[in-house]
Amino acid sequence: MALKGNLRDFGITQLLNLINLAHKTGTLYLENPQGRAYLCFREGKLIYAAMEGEEESLPQMLQRTGKLTAEQARAIISHTAGRADRDVAMMLINAGHIQQQDVAKSVNQHVLNLVYRIFAWNEGTFRFEPSELPVQGKMTTSIALENVIMEGSRRLKEWERLQEELPDLDIALKFADRPTTPLRNINLSVEEWRVISFINPRNTIRQIAQYNSMSDFQIRKIVYSLLQAGLVEIVRPERPAMPSPTEPQRRAAGEEAAAPAMQMRRPAVKRGLVQKLIDRISKID
Amino acid sequence: MQAVKIVVTGPFSSGKTSFIQSISEIDVVATERKITRDHERIKDQTTVAMDFGRITIDDELVLYLFGTPGQRRFEFMWEVLSEGMLGFIVLVDSTRPETFREARRILDTFRSYSPVPYIVAANKQDAPDAWSPEDLRIVLRVESDVKVVPCVGTERSTVKEVLLQLLYSVLETMDKAEE
Numbered sequence: 458m459a460l461k462g463n464l465r466d467f468g469i470t471q472l473l474n475l476i477n478l479a480h481k482t483g484t485l486y487l488e489n490p491q492g493r494a495y496l497c498f499r500e501g502k503l504i505y506a507a508m509e510g511e512e513e514s515l516p517q518m519l520q521r522t523g524k525l526t527a528e529q530a531r532a533i534i535s536h537t538a539g540r541a542d543r544d545v546a547m548m549l550i551n552a553g554h555i556q557q558q559d560v561a562k563s564v565n566q567h568v569l570n571l572v573y574r575i576f577a578w579n580e581g582t583f584r585f586e587p588s589e590l591p592v593q594g595k596m597t598t599s600i601a602l603e604n605v606i607m608e609g610s611r612r613l614k615e616w617e618r619l620q621e622e623l624p625d626l627d628i629a630l631k632f633a634d635r636p637t638t639p640l641r642n643i644n645l646s647v648e649e650w651r652v653i654s655f656i657n658p659r660n661t662i663r664q665i666a667q668y669n670s671m672s673d674f675q676i677r678k679i680v681y682s683l684l685q686a687g688l689v690e691i692v693r694p695e696r697p698a699m700p701s702p703t704e705p706q707r708r709a710a711g712e713e714a715a716a717p718a719m720q721m722r723r724p725a726v727k728r729g730l731v732q733k734l735i736d737r738i739s740k741i742d
Numbered sequence: 743m744q745a746v747k748i749v750v751t752g753p754f755s756s757g758k759t760s761f762i763q764s765i766s767e768i769d770v771v772a773t774e775r776k777i778t779r780d781h782e783r784i785k786d787q788t789t790v791a792m793d794f795g796r797i798t799i800d801d802e803l804v805l806y807l808f809g810t811p812g813q814r815r816f817e818f819m820w821e822v823l824s825e826g827m828l829g830f831i832v833l834v835d836s837t838r839p840e841t842f843r844e845a846r847r848i849l850d851t852f853r854s855y856s857p858v859p860y861i862v863a864a865n866k867q868d869a870p871d872a873w874s875p876e877d878l879r880i881v882l883r884v885e886s887d888v889k890v891v892p893c894v895g896t897e898r899s900t901v902k903e904v905l906l907q908l909l910y911s912v913l914e915t916m917d918k919a920e921e
Contacts, residue, residue, distance in 0.1 A: 460839075461839075462840065463839070466839055466840030466843070467839040474880070475877060475881055479876065479880055726828060728913065728916050730744070731828075731909055731916070733799050734746065734799055734803075734805055734909050735906060735909045735910070737797065737800070738805075738906055738909070739902075739906065741797075
């Protein structure tokens with residue numbers, strides 16, 4: 458029997474909690490305007506995750522985690538076309554190109570990155586198909602959900618806070634005329650540099666994110682830190698950007714702790730009376 | 743004549759009226775009105791005050807079943823109905839996960855009115871998309887010593903089983919209190 462529903466009513470955190478506590482095996486299919494994803498579980502543990510149209514091969518995962526260069530990844534992909542990821546992994550390990558733990562780490566990272574992205578989905582539908590595991594030939598992992606739920610919730614809170622601080626992405630940035638931070642003491646990450654290089658009153662934050670293939674969460678995080686450091690200031694874009702739909706507020710309900718167990722009061726009736734009720738109702742046809 | 747009261751509560755459209763109708767020996771005294779709010783327009787009519795069913799036990803004892811109004815704007819009625827109840831049943835439509843949070847809220851509210859025994863009835867278990875009682879226990883965070891009973895509110899046999907399970911819980915609570 459498939460579990461189906463709407464993410465607005467039953468969020469990702471609650472779904473993962475259910476799968477974890479019920480030790481479910483099967484695949485959770487999710488669909489929202491950002492795409493379609495599926496997460497596979499075995500006995501309550503996360504073993505695989507993918508976005509439709511964004512399924513990465515093992516060499517791509519290894520490249521992303523820095524275990525292979527882009528050239529190495531390209532060469533391996535062209536030599537192993539049509540082979541399952543498991544076979545490719547065995548081949549690379551046996552040839553001494555990578556170690557088993559590198560593969561495990563990369564797959565883990567890939568799966569977790571995708572799941573954490575999905576945590577921000579608060580619209581769309583879900584369907585859980587028990588015992589369905591479309592992972593043949595894929596590299597799977599086994600991740601306990603407790604930590605995923607905690608980390609995902611933490612990121613979600615951060616995301617919400619950033620959304621409050623920076624609700625509108627259709628605004629532009631300019632360099633501060635008088636930066637509050639001494640510029641010589643600043644260490645920027647590669648991602649921050651990529652954003653900095655696009656700062657211009659004609660570019661909206663949303664456009665900068667699009668140029669750099671960054672999610673709303675990533676761009677907000679970077680812009681927020683640049684604003685906090687006093688390096689940039691918000692300005693109205695010189696050319697009006699396309700209006701964007703307001704991002705819905707993530708509902709906060711549903712995550713509250715369970716109410717403490719309450720001591721039940723002895724009903725103010727006699728035992729014989731309850732037994733009478735039971736006898737009578739048992740006889741109803 | 744002594745009267746005993748059991749309250750049947752649950753979210754809007756969880757099947758409370760049908761549940762009581764299935765087992766009551768009298769036509770359920772229901773005060774229904776046409777739905778006026780768009781988001782609640784999942785059915786044509788809803789209970790605006792309460793449903794009222796009766797099972798005569800013997801010449802001296804009668805069991806009343808009270809169904810709470812499903813819409814939130816009649817919440818003020820809940821506390822009145824819960825006064826003096828023997829126990830309560832939280833009826834949940836197992837096919838509508840969008841109502842589970844509301845079910846949990848109702849459960850907590852009724853527990854706060856009166857700490858009497860209660861059970862959760864996982865209604866509409868005959869529907870293909872019904873969530874299992876085990877899954878409902880998890881999502882509604884029902885304690886392990888509280889029963890979650892499968893049910894089809896239009897079938898008298900399962901309604902009867904739900905009532906019996908609540909009464910067994912009442913007996914168990916009495917046993918614990920006497921220990």
